[in-house]
Amino acid sequence: MNIIIMAGGMGSRLSNPNKPLIDICGKPIIEHVASSINGFGRVYVATTIRHGEVVNWARQHGYEIAITSGRGYPEDLLESLSMVSTPVIFVPADMPFITRELIRRFLMMAAYITSPMITLMYERGDYQHFTGISLVRKLELMHGIIPWVSLxxxxxxxxxxxxxxEDLELARELCKTHKLL
Incomplete structure (x- = not known):
């Protein structure tokens, strides 16, 4: 299995294009993410040429690089998917508290679904949100998209x-208090 850490976003809401390298709990966010997925397969970091610091971090830590155009998450996902074989787990580079157990649970739930792509969503209040965590079993496009189901x-x-x-402040507060909401 291949794992792709999606690290090519512009970071515009934080005014920081190298958002994956922001320190949370004493290390870069992307390092927390990498720790949670190491051992599941070969790890790639998908980013753009504009993110030289992210590329350097990935190389220093022994990860493969997948350079994408940076046109957006869905486009970069498809571009990086074309560079590796399936199955592939996609995880965003900006989830500092993601755990191996969460990835394991997701894969266990996904094992019972036959769709080419399974995405993980969460419910908070009255809304459901995409997490950016996905499993792609095979690259099968239908009208330009991979058919998917969401958990x-x-x-x-x-x-x-x-x-x-606000997300950054909450993360730093969670580091200080070790409190899970």
């Missing part, structure tokens, strides 16, 4: 995705 679980801090200053 929905309740929100937990493991699913905190750092997109805004």
């Amino acid at each position: 929905v679980i309740p929100w937990t801090p493991e699913l905190l995705n750092i997109n805004t200053q």
